Amino acid sequence: xxxxxxxxxxxxxxxQIADRIRQAISAGAYDETGMVPPxxxxxxxxxxxxxxxxxxxxxxxxxxxxxAVQGRGTLIERKERLNFPISKRTRFNSGIGEQARETRxxxxxxxxxxxxxxxxxxxxxxxxxxxxxxxxxxxxxxxPVSSATSWFPAARFAGMRDAYETTESITRAFAELxxxxxxxxxxxxxxxxxxxxxxxxxxxxxxxxxxxxxAMNTDLDGVPVQYSVTRFAADRxxxxxxx
Amino acid sequence: xxxxxxxxxxxxxxxQIADRIRQAISAGAYDETGMVPPxxxxxxxxxxxxxxxxxxxxxxxxxxxxxAVQGRGTLIERKERLNFPISKRTRFNSGIGEQARETRxxxxxxxxxxxxxxxxxxxxxxxxxxxxxxxxxxxxxxxPVSSATSWFPAARFAGMRDAYETTESITRAFAELxxxxxxxxxxxxxxxxxxxxxxxxxxxxxxxxxxxxxAMNTDLDGVPVQYSVTRFAADRxxxxxxx
DNA sequence: TATGGTTGTCTATATCAATAGACATTTAAA
DNA sequence: TTTAAATGTCTATTGATATAGACAACCATA
Numbered sequence: 001x002x003x004x005x006x007x008x009x010x011x012x013x014x015x016q017i018a019d020r021i022r023q024a025i026s027a028g029a030y031d032e033t034g035m036v037p038p039x040x041x042x043x044x045x046x047x048x049x050x051x052x053x054x055x056x057x058x059x060x061x062x063x064x065x066x067x068a069v070q071g072r073g074t075l076i077e078r079k080e081r082l083n084f085p086i087s088k089r090t091r092f093n094s095g096i097g098e099q100a101r102e103t104r105x106x107x108x109x110x111x112x113x114x115x116x117x118x119x120x121x122x123x124x125x126x127x128x129x130x131x132x133x134x135x136x137x138x139x140x141x142x143x144p145v146s147s148a149t150s151w152f153p154a155a156r157f158a159g160m161r162d163a164y165e166t167t168e169s170i171t172r173a174f175a176e177l178x179x180x181x182x183x184x185x186x187x188x189x190x191x192x193x194x195x196x197x198x199x200x201x202x203x204x205x206x207x208x209x210x211x212x213x214x215a216m217n218t219d220l221d222g223v224p225v226q227y228s229v230t231r232f233a234a235d236r237x238x239x240x241x242x243x
Numbered sequence: 244x245x246x247x248x249x250x251x252x253x254x255x256x257x258x259q260i261a262d263r264i265r266q267a268i269s270a271g272a273y274d275e276t277g278m279v280p281p282x283x284x285x286x287x288x289x290x291x292x293x294x295x296x297x298x299x300x301x302x303x304x305x306x307x308x309x310x311a312v313q314g315r316g317t318l319i320e321r322k323e324r325l326n327f328p329i330s331k332r333t334r335f336n337s338g339i340g341e342q343a344r345e346t347r348x349x350x351x352x353x354x355x356x357x358x359x360x361x362x363x364x365x366x367x368x369x370x371x372x373x374x375x376x377x378x379x380x381x382x383x384x385x386x387p388v389s390s391a392t393s394w395f396p397a398a399r400f401a402g403m404r405d406a407y408e409t410t411e412s413i414t415r416a417f418a419e420l421x422x423x424x425x426x427x428x429x430x431x432x433x434x435x436x437x438x439x440x441x442x443x444x445x446x447x448x449x450x451x452x453x454x455x456x457x458a459m460n461t462d463l464d465g466v467p468v469q470y471s472v473t474r475f476a477a478d479r480x481x482x483x484x485x486x
Numbered sequence: 487t488a489t490g491g492t493t494g495t496c497t498a499t500a501t502c503a504a505t506a507g508a509c510a511t512t513t514a515a516a
Numbered sequence: 517t518t519t520a521a522a523t524g525t526c527t528a529t530t531g532a533t534a535t536a537g538a539c540a541a542c543c544a545t546a
Contacts, residue, residue, distance in 0.1 A: 006439065009448065010261075010302070010503085012533060015253025019436050038492060049535045054493085059253070070493045071543030086484055187484040191434040191452045191477040193262050196249065205252060209434045209452055234434040241329055241430040241484055253533090255503060281522060292505045297523085313523045314513030 014055035017046055021056060022065060022235055025076055036066055036074040063205065082140060084232075085240045090184040090215070091171050105168040108147075108201075109135040110161045112154055119151045122216050122227035130154035134164055137201055145237060147201040148230040156225070170226070182225055188214040191234065202233045209234035257298035260289055264299060265308060265478055268319055279309055279317040306448060327475075329484045333427035333458070334414050348411040351390075351444070352378035353404045355397055362394045365459050365470040373397035377407055380444055388480060390444040391473040399468070413469070425468055431457040434477065445476045452477035 006016065021036060030036055039057070043050040057074055060066045068074045084090075111133045120127040131151045138146050150170070152160050156177075163173035174182060194208040202210070210231045217226040249259065264279060273279055279300070286293040300317055303309045311317045327333075354376045363370040374394045381389050393413070395403050399420075406416035417425060437451040445453070453474045460469040 006442070010255035010258030011436075012253035012255070012502095014533080016436070018253075023435060040492085051536085052534060055533085057493095068493060069543085070541065071491080073492065073543095189432060189454075189482040189484070190480075191454050192266055193259070193452070199249070209436070211432075211434050237433075239432040241432070250504095250532095255532095257503075283522085294506085295504060298503085311523060312513080313511065314521080316513095316522060 013046075013048055013052050014059065017042070017048070017053060017056035018059040019235075020046075022060060022063075025065060026235060030076060034076055035072075036076065038073060059205065082145060082237045083240055084237055086184065086187055087241070088183050090187070104139045104142075105164070105170075106137045106139065107134060107161070107165050108137055115151065119227055122214075123151065123153060123224045125153060125224075132157060132160045134161065136164070143236070144202045144233070146230050146232045147198070148228050150226055150228040152226055153224075174225070179219060179225060182217045182219055183222075184215060185218045185222070185224070186214075186216045189239065198231055198233075202231070204233055211237065211239070213239075256289075256291055256295050257302065260285070260291070260296060260299035261302045263289075265303060265306075268308060269478060273319060277319055278315075279319065281316060302448065327480055327482050329427065329430055329482050331426050333430070347382045347385075348407070348413075349380045349382065350377060350404070350408050351380055358394070362470055365457075366394065366396060366467040368396060368467075375400060375403045377404065379407070386479070387445045387476070389473050389475045390441070391471050393469055393471040395469055396467075417468070422462060422468060425460045425462055426465075427458060428461045428465075428467070429457075429459045432482065441474055441476075445474070447476055454480065454482070456482075 021042070024030065025036070036042070036057070037045070039050050039053045042053045042056075046053065057066060057068060061068060061074075065076070065078050066074050067077050112130060113133055114128045115123065115125050115131045117127050119125075119131055120129060123129075123131065125131070130153075132154045134148075134150045134152075136148050136150065137144050138148070157174075157179075159177055160173060163176040164170065167173050167176065171182075174180075190212045192210055192212060194202070194204045194210050198204055198208075198210050204210075211234045213228075213230045213232070215226075215228050215230065216224055217228075218224050250256065264285070267273065268279070279285070280288075282293050282296045282300070285296045285299075289296065300309060300311060304311060304317075308319070308321055309317050310320050355373060356376055357371045358366065358368050358374045360370050362368075362374055363372060366372075366374065368374070373396075375397045377391075377393045377395075379391050379393065380387050381391070400417075400422075402420055403416060406419040407413065410416050410419065414425075417423075433455045435453055435455060437445070437447045437453050441447055441451075441453050447453075454477045456471075456473045456475070458469075458471050458473065459467055460471075461467050
């Protein structure tokens with residue numbers, strides 16, 4: 001964890017330090033002791049006052065990542081970072097595999113609407129064609145990992161909402177509707193600061209980073225079946241592309 | 244640009260607003276006028292004081308993204324976002340294609356060293372095997388886009404440093420050393436806040452986001468020839484994965 | 487039980503971030 | 517030339533951020 005923090009940048013020192021410690025925990029530093037270094041050690045490392053480090057640790061405690069115990073130290077409670085393989089066979093649940101004990105997909109909202117220009121372009125439909133929109137949040141071991149808005153051609157996947165709500169999985173919902181297999185055709189990845197909607201949906205703290213994917217799935221004949229914009233909590237995931 | 248800014252989060256309002264406006268510019272809002280809305284309009288939109296908006300715009304002006312003209316408004320100077328296709332044939336220069344007039348690859352540092360555990364694992368070498376390390380910064384139209392640290396098996400690519408310095412391109416350097424073609428085998432993508440080294444290498448402002456890729460290239464026989472850790476300025480790039 | 491190392495709490499002070507208001511300066515258009 | 521709209525500059529005030537120091541409370545261990 002070399003490198004000093006930046007002053008007078010509009011980002012408070014305690015937040016920069018919290019981000020760095022969160023990252024270090026996630027990368028497996030401190031695994032030997034299961035504890036964060038003492039506050040005074042961190043303060044010296046970062047070149048700040050001990051109280052500033054305490055603010056950072058308080059924020060991490062608020063997130064449930066660490067827990068301070070008077071007289072002993074600050075214990076690490078959680079450190080996972082899920083890996084998402086991206087390939088022709090990209091799927092959320094099987095991709096996570098054994099990295100989490102339990103995964104859930106929650107339906108936050110839905111609707112049937114006319115395809116916007118963007119959605120129509122990705123799904124290769126005429127603008128204005130009816131599409132079904134699902135707003136979902138996916139969780140691993142109860143912790144939100146991503147929030148997604150997905151669009152499906154309404155004519156072909158009329159029962160998508162019910163199927164998803166029952167199965168909590170896009171793959172299984174497709175199967176119920178007669179599509180046994182599909183292919184990830186395109187994935188675009190960008191990053192941005194979390195917006196207000198992300199903070200609540202993904203249980204993030206402001207200033208956090210979200211990884212944004214725009215993805216299109218096709219059936220085996222190459223016909224688009226789904227377009228999704230998904231927002232991931234960047235400190236909980238990484239993507240792996242295997243060619 | 245809906246959604247309010249967050250208070251008391253360790254991220255100053257002016258920085259949140261600067262990030263949002265930068266994003267909006269990059270997304271093509273304001274394209275009709277070529278100008279950012281008036282300060283008072285933005286202040287109302289974000290629910291803050293005009294002076295706070297001015298701080299945000301001053302930061303963007305410092306980055307060269309906007310330029311304020313008294314009496315007229317705040318003009319947009321720059322809005323590009325380069326797209327990087329990631330596939331078996333991922334290459335920096337040809338991937339950028341016609342998105343920039345001129346690309347350069349600058350060698351910042353280099354060395355020959357024993358492979359660390361991580362490097363050895365990716366290059367499938369015994370730990371401690373000699374590898375060549377190159378520190379490079381790649382620019383498009385004079386603007387830094389990414390900084391990379393790359394490792395190559397020293398036994399096979401002894402002249403890598405000279406070849407890169409001459410050609411300013413990994414692909415062309417490989418060609419000079421007798422490797423006419425190679426394949427992108429694996430790419431891992433994560434995101435983080437910019438560190439001190441990023442700020443200077445990529446000419447970023449603190450609080451900015453970097454997209455980090457860890458990539459491994461092989462020759463046509465599947466033998467690893469390069470492992471790279473590359474840090475991209477997130478507001479200047481997006482990745483596209485075509486399967 | 488005594489000690490060293492750790493987190494918890496309190497006071498005080500200086501600087502940064504944000505708001506508020508007033509007015510100057512510049513530009514474009516009426 | 518006048519006016520409206522926009523950015524530029526200044527003063528003042530409040531709250532958040534960061535530093536500094538002192539000491540209390542707690543834990544593990546010698």
